[in-house]
Amino acid sequence: MIQPYTPDVSLKGKLRRRLARLTHRRPARLDLDRPVVSFTFDDIPASAAHAGAQALEKHGARGTFYVCAGLFGRDGHMGRFANAAEISALIHQGHEVAGHTLDHVDCHRTAPAALEADLDANDLALRGLGAAPLHFAYPYGEVSPRAKKQLGARYASLRGVHKALVHDGGDRNQLPGVGIEGPDGEALTRAWIDRAVAERAWLILYTHDVRETPSPWGCTPDALDRLIDHARTAGCDIRTVGEVLAA
Numbered sequence: 001m002i003q004p005y006t007p008d009v010s011l012k013g014k015l016r017r018r019l020a021r022l023t024h025r026r027p028a029r030l031d032l033d034r035p036v037v038s039f040t041f042d043d044i045p046a047s048a049a050h051a052g053a054q055a056l057e058k059h060g061a062r063g064t065f066y067v068c069a070g071l072f073g074r075d076g077h078m079g080r081f082a083n084a085a086e087i088s089a090l091i092h093q094g095h096e097v098a099g100h101t102l103d104h105v106d107c108h109r110t111a112p113a114a115l116e117a118d119l120d121a122n123d124l125a126l127r128g129l130g131a132a133p134l135h136f137a138y139p140y141g142e143v144s145p146r147a148k149k150q151l152g153a154r155y156a157s158l159r160g161v162h163k164a165l166v167h168d169g170g171d172r173n174q175l176p177g178v179g180i181e182g183p184d185g186e187a188l189t190r191a192w193i194d195r196a197v198a199e200r201a202w203l204i205l206y207t208h209d210v211r212e213t214p215s216p217w218g219c220t221p222d223a224l225d226r227l228i229d230h231a232r233t234a235g236c237d238i239r240t241v242g243e244v245l246a247a
């Protein structure tokens with residue numbers, strides 16, 4: 001079992017993450033003809049690698065999967081985690097595989113040398129499966145100015161968990177993320193998709209397990225399917241993080 005998903009919700013933690021947003025910024029150049037939504041998955045429970053990926057494929061779309069290779073095949077509070085073969089299958093299906101540390105470590109609390117070793121090991125494992133891990137999501141959304149600087153030197157983008165849309169000039173080193181999670185997850189996400197349409201912006205969504213009875217950090221396959229359908233019907237492109245930033 002890995003530690004349950006417990007971000008630091010203290011005032012100090014919130015202030016640190018907010019302060020980090022002001023430092024080590026790297027502007028993303030976006031010139032969007034249409035609103036765009038990225039569906040992303042963190043940690044990668046096996047259910048996300050199967051039901052999550054299939055929901056996107058059914059709509060001709062692909063997702064971004066932020067993978068911790070240290071969790072391969074282990075059991076956790078979000079169900080069994082995907083193994084190497086299941087992540088390899090995602091790559092084969094055209095999904096984007098990105099980094100999330102080897103052992104789901106808190107990037108703020110981990111010393112720089114230990115963090116670098118962890119990232120090296122995770123990237124090596126993912127490259128061994130045929131992935132090019134160019135992008136990264138902060139485990140627990142935990143970030144500090146120091147971690148942001150260190151990770152920004154390694155990856156083309158870094159995603160957090162603060163709720164916002166991305167416009168031209170948005171910070172690649174601390175991209176926002178809106179969670180499809182919890183009892184109100186679907187309704188809140190629908191509203192964020194509508195905002196992205198109104199502002200012709202980029203919305204990055206994330207979730208964890210995709211199951212009939214999801215954990216508090218996941219969603220059901222039907223909810224995910226309805227959200228993909230809503231994004232498409234509302235006129236959004238659905239692209240991976242790497243596709244949006246490379247365009």
Ligand SMILES: [Zn+2]
Pocket residue numbers: 042043100104138139140
């Ligand atoms: Zn995570």
